Amino acid sequence: MQAQQQERYTTTAIVLHWLIAVLIVGAFTLGLVMTDIPGFSPTKLRYYSWHKWAGVTVLLLAALRLLWRLKNRPPALSAAMPAWQRGAAHGLHHLLYLLLFAVQLSGYFYTLASGFPVVYFGLFQLPVLIAKDPALAETLKGVHYWLNMLLAALVVLHVLAALKHQLIDRDGTMRRMLPGRSH
Amino acid sequence: MKLTRAFLSSALLGIALIANAVPLKTDLARSSVSAVFKQMNVPVESSFKRFDARIDYDAAHPEKASARVDIDTASFDMGQADYNKEIAKKEWFNSAQFPKASFVSSSIKPAGAGKLAVTGKLTIKGKTQDVSFPLSVKPEGGKQVFEGQLPIKRLAFNVGEGEWQDTSMVADEVVIKFRVAAAQ
Numbered sequence: 602m603q604a605q606q607q608e609r610y611t612t613t614a615i616v617l618h619w620l621i622a623v624l625i626v627g628a629f630t631l632g633l634v635m636t637d638i639p640g641f642s643p644t645k646l647r648y649y650s651w652h653k654w655a656g657v658t659v660l661l662l663a664a665l666r667l668l669w670r671l672k673n674r675p676p677a678l679s680a681a682m683p684a685w686q687r688g689a690a691h692g693l694h695h696l697l698y699l700l701l702f703a704v705q706l707s708g709y710f711y712t713l714a715s716g717f718p719v720v721y722f723g724l725f726q727l728p729v730l731i732a733k734d735p736a737l738a739e740t741l742k743g744v745h746y747w748l749n750m751l752l753a754a755l756v757v758l759h760v761l762a763a764l765k766h767q768l769i770d771r772d773g774t775m776r777r778m779l780p781g782r783s784h
Numbered sequence: 785m786k787l788t789r790a791f792l793s794s795a796l797l798g799i800a801l802i803a804n805a806v807p808l809k810t811d812l813a814r815s816s817v818s819a820v821f822k823q824m825n826v827p828v829e830s831s832f833k834r835f836d837a838r839i840d841y842d843a844a845h846p847e848k849a850s851a852r853v854d855i856d857t858a859s860f861d862m863g864q865a866d867y868n869k870e871i872a873k874k875e876w877f878n879s880a881q882f883p884k885a886s887f888v889s890s891s892i893k894p895a896g897a898g899k900l901a902v903t904g905k906l907t908i909k910g911k912t913q914d915v916s917f918p919l920s921v922k923p924e925g926g927k928q929v930f931e932g933q934l935p936i937k938r939l940a941f942n943v944g945e946g947e948w949q950d951t952s953m954v955a956d957e958v959v960i961k962f963r964v965a966a967a968q
Binding site: 643650715717718720726733 | 823864953
């Protein structure tokens, strides 16, 4: 049981988790900052581009992560966890995965509907899957915003749960996702 | 007798020509003027919502054609109200001082079936340049449809001043695309 608690996620899973974490916090913050800039300025346009590039990167990493997750079982949860907590943890993880995709896709289609295709890193134009449609853009703007707010709320819950395991339960749950040498 | 008839018929033809010199009626609902530009390499097409096009064109005498297009610079629609307000400001179109951009043809020559070679003067933001571009013309539903593209350099017209002169942000080249449908 001691060995099981010290078991970690694979290095690939840990790297993907933290890369995505940094990118979504960054893109989320940038999203709030850039939409707050009135009118337009080169800085604003630059932020919009960065925000979109970050979103596309998250989408790619999330796809990799999902594939990896399907092929690699995560380390077991602490045996001391009650059933409801296991259920809640699984439910929350599923929702987070779902939102990793939904948030990026809503943003991608929002920018397409607004008539601005994404040119990844200013180099490759990504597929224009739908035509410019101002009414749809207006709808997707709201969808993108609220999916993000939901994701933010769930991330807060996720972090609080991890801290509870670490600081109150002290059951080694959080350590499974932290980088380290021993496995 | 023969001479009189010849005179009469040429006089009639002359009247017909004069009648044809009346400008075509532009169907603005089926016409459009837009600008395609690249913002951080992202191609964006936005259109001018208000413009007026006046074309004199007779398919039998294309060389006598002339055209004039006046565009309301404040009507550039980028899809967002606050962007549209910005683009009318001093750094971009300066619509308060230069409400109109215009094109006036100086010569139109036939250049093959359904094609015309157009030269003229393009004025944007008080700056005038000689431009030339190919124009296609085809009949469509009882109307003549004129279509063409004209690449320009925005900085030659001072469009995008100050920090907006940075062409890595908004490329210098802008393609003006237009379609004018007009009938007799």
